[in-house]
Each structure stands twice: as structure tokens, then as C-alpha cells.
Amino acid sequence: MNSELIEIRRLIHSNPELKYEEFDTSLLVQNKLKTYGLDFESKIAGTGVVSLVDSGKPGPTVLLRADMDALPIQEENQVSYRSKNSGKMHACGHDGHTAILLGLAKEIAKDRSILPKGRILLCFQPAEEGGNGADNMIKAGILEKYAVDACYGLHLWNHIDIGQVGVVSGTMMASVDSFEIIVHGKSGHGALPQHTIDPILVASHIVTSLQSIVSRNIDPLEPAVITVGTFHSGEAFNGIPEIAKLTGTVRAYSKEVYELLPNRFESIVENTAKAFGANVQITYDRIDKPTINHAPNAELVSKVAKSLWGESCLTEKNTRTMGGEDFSAFLMKKPGCYFFLGSRNEKKGYTHPHHSSYFDFDEDALELGVAFWQALIPEALLFG
Amino acid sequence: MNSELIEIRRLIHSNPELKYEEFDTSLLVQNKLKTYGLDFESKIAGTGVVSLVDSGKPGPTVLLRADMDALPIQEENQVSYRSKNSGKMHACGHDGHTAILLGLAKEIAKDRSILPKGRILLCFQPAEEGGNGADNMIKAGILEKYAVDACYGLHLWNHIDIGQVGVVSGTMMASVDSFEIIVHGKSGHGALPQHTIDPILVASHIVTSLQSIVSRNIDPLEPAVITVGTFHSGEAFNGIPEIAKLTGTVRAYSKEVYELLPNRFESIVENTAKAFGANVQITYDRIDKPTINHAPNAELVSKVAKSLWGESCLTEKNTRTMGGEDFSAFLMKKPGCYFFLGSRNEKKGYTHPHHSSYFDFDEDALELGVAFWQALIPEALLFG
Amino acid sequence: MNSELIEIRRLIHSNPELKYEEFDTSLLVQNKLKTYGLDFESKIAGTGVVSLVDSGKPGPTVLLRADMDALPIQEENQVSYRSKNSGKMHACGHDGHTAILLGLAKEIAKDRSILPKGRILLCFQPAEEGGNGADNMIKAGILEKYAVDACYGLHLWNHIDIGQVGVVSGTMMASVDSFEIIVHGKSGHGALPQHTIDPILVASHIVTSLQSIVSRNIDPLEPAVITVGTFHSGEAFNGIPEIAKLTGTVRAYSKEVYELLPNRFESIVENTAKAFGANVQITYDRIDKPTINHAPNAELVSKVAKSLWGESCLTEKNTRTMGGEDFSAFLMKKPGCYFFLGSRNEKKGYTHPHHSSYFDFDEDALELGVAFWQALIPEALLFG
């Protein structure tokens, strides 16, 4: 089986498409589903595709998710299946996720008896990378239309070895917000500060004061990050500029911290500017929610993994991360679990981190992914 | 003559009285004036005394000021005339000022022809040291009642040599404000900052942000100071306290800066606290205004000094200071000039700064002071 | 049995003794052990007592710890057994811990067959509250002398309900460091900052810069706290003081962070002072290490709890805290586990937090504590 999975994965890998432009990938998915004899609905939230597989018996509906989009990165790997699209690359493994879910589709199309009852919704999603693809599929109504009861998401993970499964109960990945701050001061000559409002000084005080949110306002047991990633102001050494522009990212693990952070952020930025007589414009975008696994579903994933590959396949190491994942949107709406499937293989040289221009993964993981979904389905449908 | 001046000065020196408690000193002044045959009005703003000396001819009224109060300092000098009042000391030279003005009173009582026209108002003032004595005499109405046209104030000055006169046009001494800030945070355990609002952090940001007023909001050519002199907060190393308390002083030279400073101060303190979710209580007292000499009156003082002691007696060195002086209140209302009369004498050991517990001055300056007033009177009355 | 446990606990409660002054408590322990027919060694690290109970069969030695010291708090409870020592109070439950371990002593003295093999070392420790009592018993050599293989510590916990057991694998309580910083500036007049080095400004920059350690230098997934708890400097609003004094606490969960924090702390404090031309003296004390449970021992505690009171008795809520515990010293040397035994009972009004002057706990927990130790002993001796 794996040769076919590899073939599909490589086909997708060599033709990476950025968020909301996954036209060819979506067509490939649709064609495969058609070949397997499965019905589907397409053009959801742009390029999204869902296929409902029904056991014919009453029972819950369980959504399984694969994301399809690539990244704006120039691939440096010299492999036969390397990206043919300049400046675009499947550097996160979404090509593998899609191949795995298609592999599963083929299997359950052949033999629906794997579903003891209820229904499986295969979900091929656009725009995971900062594009709110999951959120937009939810807004398009798929959870209601297909009466989804639970959801699962699988991610190949180069930080854990092939054969291992990383899963935790509770939060596993952080929320991701982005912000832009424009400090409006008053420009003038550097030797005459009294006629100006110095936006560089104001922005510097904003940067130093923002540190206090993580150090003082957040439970030390709760992860949180605020990073100012860019600071740009001024053109002349002897001038005081009109504006300073900052951008950055904010991350949290718990719902409480996720709610608190933008309020504290806004309070510090606005009042600090006011203290110095400056104005600010804040743009604050909530990209990903925290990815919070529901305890019973996380336990189910652990149980399935153990039944497949033994107790020792489970790891919590390198499993909780400050990265973000838009599967979180599903988990905010429905019970479920997001988990990592090990794709690292040091012997084979698959050790590069996700989003690296050298990223690649052990393709043996593809078959394991299909096997995992196959083992999860009966458990999830009986449990749900 | 000087022996009598010295006698009076030493009498006052040995019996120092703090602001608004200059009862004996005021009585001494009144008795002397009576002895000299001069009328006077007493109990102005507490212990203040004024005596009007009229030439009988129409002309302006010129006020000459001496301050009478001592300081809460324990004298360390071992002189015959040392302070008999524990913890109180004439450590600024006001004993000398009063003696000089009494010396002048005696002279003009003997011979009013020194006044070519108009009137001289001898003004013995309480509470120069942080007590707003000048302001309170103004509020008591002496400027209107005696139709004062101009005002002059003399200060013995241990930073310039005996025989010299320090005077500048424009500002010569700073305004003096004091402030107290109470930052109201929210107390709690030091290991649980998330339940608190940390007033030590808030107050620290206030201290660092306040630096920007002098560095950014004030014309670099204009003197200004903001000093946080005390910072007190907390009792336990592992607690976060409820409040932090700061006190300090603010000083300026020009009217513009004097007006600007409290606004910028308040803006930084209030908005910085707000940025961190804390509240503040600000108490802001304006103790002394800037002492701004009027150009023509300053020129007159220079001219008189030169006529007495030659061109070289004039100095601008160590003449502009960041110290405060409540004679500024008179100068805000009427044209006039405040100036320094050198009282330093390194050979005799009179070098200690004002407000030192070792302060003393060269008593030869007393006679020079009377001579200066005598020479100024005709010029000031003809000029005014 | 509980009536005797309550009697002992109340006796200790009414006679609270501060760290290293647990003389009466230690005597009570020794007398009880004597009564029960157990040998013991006393005067270890001051008032410490250990009693070895041997099964007679080869096997491991397992240490069970109770702490004996009270706190410098004035009790506000109006109970029959309230503190008779003014300003001292068993406000943390150590009276209960000692009563429980004595209860266990009586049981195993009566019937040593509870020990399948090996030996139990009952350990009554002084000075848990900031006194390094555990560390000092280790330095006195008890781990070597009694060949201790594993260690367990029980704490009554008012943040979880009676009948529940709180335990986690890995870190459960934080390390506790304390620090004192003395910033040596240069004093002077508040209007003449140029002749001074302003220690209030320097210390304020230290406070704001220290925030960056938690916000930037620590893995967001790792708990850490740095709190400046006191800041004292200055006496006069118009002066600049010579020194500023700060104290505070530093806390961590992992060994890596525990090692990193003092280095970053020192770097920020020393170099910030240097930036402004000031000197600093730092006193940095490591009070408690992080309390890190060993995974197998934590699992054993969970297993015992479940076997006694069912699956639902286990809780992780309110179990990880930023508080410190000197049992950590044992856990740094030997495998083991520290855990919480619920003592909260809202119906009975036992809800006040530890270290509150209103703290008291549900005495039904005493019997549960003895039962837990009894159930743990065979498991721990067979496992160890």
C-alpha cells in the first residue's frame, strides 16, 4: 500500500500551493475520492472538500482532518519530488496528511464494515498556515450540516521518532495572535526634542512594559509569550520621526490566558502612549485559538496508539509546543483530539524542523498514519 | 557701625526660630524699629513686620526684604553665639539679612534725606524656608496697602567671595515643587503575581518614565529637574505589597517650563499606573516660583554694585542655582531684583555651604549689606 | 483511633514552636515512640527525630517524613485547642503531619507484619518553613546511616477536598530562592543630580529589567517567578539617597530553570548598576529546591490512593503550586514522591488557605493519613 501513498504524497509535494490556492491539490483529492467511489462536497471555504462515509447504522459522526496548503518557502532539498513551484514548498508535512487521509478513504471505501456504526467525515482543509481554513470551513456550516460529534487531527512531527505518537490531555499547542502597533508621535529636529513627541522612546517603553504581562499578569504555571518581532522608526540620525511601527505575536495555552492577553496588551500599549502624549493605532488579529484536547478523546488516542504499537510508543516529550494550529477551531466547537505522529528518522536524515527549507519526513509514516486512522475509527464511533 | 550689626546678628543667631515661630526675632525687630523712631505694622502673615519710611515727596514705593526664619538643623559650630535652641540653627544667613535691614533702618531713620523721593518699605518676612512666607505677606495685602512699585531682596552667599555681588538678568533661582505619589496596586503572595497588581513594578516604570520629561519635553537650553527622592514599598521578600509611595521635587527656571512640568508629570504618573491596572494618588505642591529678575532692576543692582566696589565686584559664577527662594513670589507681582552678596572668606574659614550644620559667614558682609542698600535706595527711587 | 490522633494533634496545635525551637514537640514525639515501644534517634539537626522500624527481612529502606515546626503568625481561631503561644501558630498543618506519623508509628509498632520486607524510617523533621530542616537532616547523614532508598512526604492540603489525593509526576512545588540587593549610589541634593548617582533610578531599572528573565529567558512551558517584594530608599523628598535596598523571591520548576535563574539575575542586576555607575551587593539564598516527584514513585502513590478510595479520589487541580517545600531536598537525593492529602471541608468551614491566621483543617483527614501510610508501606517496600 505504501507505494501508492508515497506516489500521492510526492505528487502533492512537487506541486505545492499556498493557502486558498490549493486548486490542483483539491482536484487531486476529488479525483481520488471519485476513483474510490466516494461522494464528496467541494468548494467549501474555497478549496475545501469533505466526504461522508456512512455505516448505515445510527451513531455519531466523527470528523478526520487533513490540511492541504504549502508554505512560501524555497525548497532546498535535491529530491526527485522537489517543489516545481518557485518560492513554494510543502515544508510542514501537509502533503503527507492529505495522502494519509486519501489512503484511509480508499480503505474504507473498499470495506465500510470498519465503521461499527455512525459516520466518518473525511475533511480536506485549505489554509492551515495562518489562513483560518478550519475556521472558515466551520463558518461554511460543515459541523451542523454533517452533525459532527467529534473531531480528530493528525500531524506528522519531525521532533519525535517514527513509530511514536505524541498526545496530551489539555492544551497541546498555543494560540497565535499577531499585532501591529503604529505609534504616532510628532516629528522634528533631533536637537529640539521639546517640539516633538519622540515615537522611538514611546515604542521602547511599550516594548519594556509589555514584558510585565508574562512576568506579572499570567499564572506562572500557564504558558504565554509576547514577542515584538519588528521595530522600525526613523530615517535620519539627527531627526525625531513621526511614527514608529512594531509588529509581533502573542501566544497562550489556556482559555483564560487567551482571553486576558489582548486586554492587558491594549491597556499597556494605549496608556503608555498616552503617558508620553502620543497616539497609537493597534491592529490585533487572532489567528489560531489554543489547541486544547479533550481529556476523554486524548485518552482514546493514547489507547489506540498503545493497542497498535505498545505502551512505549507514547511520548509527551516535544509534544506540547508554543506553535499554533488552526485545528484548534474545531476543538473549540466539538470534543476531539489533535496528535502528533512521529516522522523523524535520524538514520535516514529526516531531522530538519518544520518550516525549514530542508524539511522532509520519513515516508514510512504514511502507512502508519492510515493504520492509525483505521484503528481509531471503530473506537471513536463506539465511544462518541 | 559693624559692631552693632554683629551684636544684633549674633543675638538672632543664638536664638534661632523655625518658620512661623519667629516670635522673639519679630519682637527684636519691632523693638529696634521703635528705638530708631520708626513706625511699623506687625503680625503680618504671623510674625511679619513692615515699616514704611516716607521721603515726604511723591514718588514710588520700593520694598526691601529680609527673611527671619531658621532651619531644623543642629548647629555644630563651637562659637560664642552658637544656637541655644537644640535642633534649630540659622544655617542660611537669614540672621544676617535681618541684621542688615535693621542696620539700614537705623541709618535712614537718622537721615531720611537719603530718599530723594518716594518711600521705602522695610519688610521683615517669616518662613522663607518652604513656608511661603513671602506669598503669605502678599496675600495679607502689603503690596496694595503700601502701593509697592518695585522690590529687592539680598542674600548673603557663601559661594562667592566677600566683596562680590552676584546678580543676573532673568531667572536666578529655580522654582521648587514637591510631590507625593501613592501607587495603589493589589497585594498578594510573591509566587502568585497573577492575582496581584505589583506596585513596585508600576512605581519603577513611573521613575524611569519620568526621566523623559527633562530629556525630551524641555528645551535643552532651559534648566529643569525632576528627582524622585524616596521610594518605599513592601515588607516581606516573598510578598507583593498593596502600595508604593514616592516623594520628590520638581524644579524649573522659566515660566513656560514651570507651567509645563506638572502637566507632563501628571500625564506620565497617571497613565503609567493605568497601563498596569493600578491607581495613583498624586499630591503636588508648588513651594517656590522661579526667581526671575527683571532686566532693568538687575541692571540697576549691577550699576550700584559697580559704583560701590568697581567693575570686578560683579560675578555670574555660582550665581544661577537650582535652589529655590520664596522672594520669587514678590518678583511675580512686581518688578525687582534678587541678588547675592558675597560672604565667603576662605582665609577666615567661612566656606561651608548653606544648610550645612557648619555654616557661618564673614560678618564683614553685614556692613557691606547696609552700604549696598544705602546706595541702592536713591537709584531705585529715582528709577522706579 | 481518630480520637487519639485528634488529641495528639490538638496538643501540638496548642503549643506551636518555631523552626529549630520544636523542643516540646520533639519531646512529645520521643515520649510517644517510647510508649509505643519503638527505638529512635533524637537531636538530629537540632530537634529532629528518626525511628527505624525493621521487618527483619532484607529489603529497601523507605523514609516517611513529617515536619514539626509552626509559623510566626497570631492565631485568630477561637477553638479550644488554639495556640497558647502568642504570635506563633500551626497555620500550615504540620501538627497534623506529626500526629499522622505518630499514629502510623503506633500501628506498625503493634504489628510489624505490615512490612513485607525492608525497613521504614519514620522521620520527624524540624524547620520546614524556610529553615532547611530537611537539608540539615540530610547533612547530618541520616540517608547514609539508615541506607535510605526512597522517600515519601505527605501534606494536608486545604485547596483540595477531604478524601482526595493530589499528586503529579515531575515537579509539584517550586524552588524558593530569596535575594537582597543593595544598590550603592552617591547621595546629594535633589536639585543637583549631576553630583550624584541616583540609586532609586538604578533600582527602578533593575526592577523593570528583571521582568525580562521570565518573559524572554525561560521556556514558556516552564514555570518561573521573579518578584521584587520590597523596595526602600531615601528619606527626604528633595534629596538623592546613597542606597536603595530591594528584597524578593525567585521560583522555578525544572532543574534547568533553577540553575539558569541566578545567573540571569546576577547579570541583570550587576550590569544594570554598572550602566549607571553604581555598585551593587547581592545576597542570594537558595531556600528550597524544586519538589520534583519521580515518575514511578508518583505512580505508586496514585495506585495506592486509587486502591483505597477509588479512581475519582485523584486530582491534579490545585496540586501543582508555586509554593516551596523543603522535602525537595530529599527528592534531589533519593527517588520518592511528595503528595497532598485533601483537608478542605466547605460544609465544616475548613476553607482558609495555609499560612492564614484562620487556617484549620478537617481532622477526619488524620485517620485517612494513617490509612494511606499503612497502604503505601507494603507497596513501597515491595517496589523500592
Place this chain on the structure above:
Amino acid sequence: MNSELIEIRRLIHSNPELKYEEFDTSLLVQNKLKTYGLDFESKIAGTGVVSLVDSGKPGPTVLLRADMDALPIQEENQVSYRSKNSGKMHACGHDGHTAILLGLAKEIAKDRSILPKGRILLCFQPAEEGGNGADNMIKAGILEKYAVDACYGLHLWNHIDIGQVGVVSGTMMASVDSFEIIVHGKSGHGALPQHTIDPILVASHIVTSLQSIVSRNIDPLEPAVITVGTFHSGEAFNGIPEIAKLTGTVRAYSKEVYELLPNRFESIVENTAKAFGANVQITYDRIDKPTINHAPNAELVSKVAKSLWGESCLTEKNTRTMGGEDFSAFLMKKPGCYFFLGSRNEKKGYTHPHHSSYFDFDEDALELGVAFWQALIPEALLFG
């Protein structure tokens, strides 16, 4: 006479040349001097020209300076003589200075009896605008070669009215330093600050800490400015960059402050970076020294002005500025005076500030400038 002055000025104005490229201007100067029958030396420090006019009688040598360079500004004025060189403009009045000194050259070439004794060195200087032209002429040896005893510099000034002369004893213009700071941190992902050294935070602390130099280290009576004019760091909102780059300017009035500032600057920048584990590279350039007039020479200028245009022509308003002037280099070596000649005329619309793209001045000032030099020469030669 003025028509010829205007003609020369407009010729220069229409052909502005940037620093060290004043080739045509220098040739024009040389040709005029030749026409007037004066010897000269050219190519000093590039395009500099000096012409010595000797009275034939023993006496001092007095240098009179005109600067020749234009600015990289696009002229917006629509006048017949507007700049023909795109992006270049005489926006500071140096065209006028050169015309005035040439006008003087013609007069004294005609009649050397204006020199009672000694010699006048007419000095046409390149690169006043940030180019150290004065310094480079000094380094070329003109002060020694021509045994210069005193020096005077005239600047047309649009901040005071035509007919007025602005001059002060002591410092009149500030020193100008420029700096570049490169903070070397350690880049990484914005969600993993623990693996990075955040240069934006470090640079922000540098900016806020630098404020303390002006607010705390400098005598409030002494002007000083430190401005960070540019701050650039980072490319991605979710990254932490490797470096942050700051540039700015530092200004002072007194020699003491001029010496102090770079030391304090370096101490704050280097130690603040060290506090956070970062490195810095500092480039610090001393462009202009403070322009400090010597009291006797300033008095001489005042005297000459009064003798020409009466007491009221003198003004101190808008005369002391925080701008810089490389004539300071002459004043550090030789006694002398730099002064402003009013060129503002509100009725004629000449009110734009120097360095504005709309700058122009009242050409009636040209004749006044020549007249001033003519009146100064005998006084300066007799005095020097």
C-alpha cells in the same frame, strides 16, 4: 554696492555644490580675488581658499570666515536665481556668507588703510555641513602658517530680524556628535524566546536608559541632548531578529559636558547590552565641537554692532541654539567670536527656517554684512 553683492550671491545660489565639491564656487572666489588684486592660496582641505591682506604694520592676524557648501535639499522656491542643480540647494545662507566676504575683499583691496595694523586672513571654507571643513583647514596648517591670533565667523540668521545682531559670550551653538549602535542578539522563533537574545528588547532598554544621562548626569543649568533618531530591527512578526540598529545625535554646550557625554553613553549602551547577554558595536563620531565664544571677542562684536546700529540692534533671543557649527573648531584653537546677522524679514516673506526647502533671506543683509566686517576690522586688529 549691494547690486554686485546680490549678483554674486545669486550666482552662487543658482549653482549649489555639496561639501568638498565646491569646485565652481571656489573658482568664482579665486577669480573675484584675482580681479580685486588680492593674492590667495587655494586647494586647502580640498576647495578651501585663503587670502591674506596685510597692513604692512606689525600687528595681529585676524581670520574672517565664510563657508561655501550647499545642502542635499531640493529647492522649492520659484525665484529667478533658484538652484539649477537638482537635489542641491543653498538652504542655509552660505551663498550669502561667501558673497559678503568677497564684498569685503573688494573693499579692503581698494583701501587697505582700513587695517590700522596687522593682517586680515579672508577664509573661504568648504564643508561646513557635517564635513569638518573648518577642522580640515586647521589640520592643513593655516592657523600656524598665517599666525592667526583671532577668528570671527558671521552667519545670516532667519530667526532674527534684519538689522539685528545676535551674539552671546560663552557657548552659542552646541557640539554635534553622531552615533550608530548595533545590538547583536541571537535570532530565533518568536514563540521560543528562551533560545534567543532579543535585540529589540535590549535596544529598547538602551533607549529608555539613555534618557537618564540628560536627566541625571548633567548639570540642569547646562544644555545637553541625546536623541535616538532611528531604530530598525526585524523582518517577521513572529520572529526574533539577530540585530537591532540605532542611530542618533548627542549635543552639548560646555566643554565638561562635551567630554562627559560619550563616556556615559558608552557605559549605558555597553552594560545594558551585557545585562541581557547581548553584544554591541558602537560607532561614535564627533562632528562639531561646541561653539564657545570668548568673552572679550564677543564683547567686541557687541560693541561694533552697537556703534553701527545702536544699542537696540543687539539681541540674545533665538541666538543660543542646539544646532551645531564647525566654526567651533577655530574657537577651540584661537580666541574669537561667532555671531548671527539678522536676515529675517516678515514683510518680504523671508521667514523660512534654515534647511527648509523654502529658505531664502533678505538680501539687504549682504550690505550690512560687509559693513559689519569693515567696522570690526580696525577694532579687532587694535584689540587682538
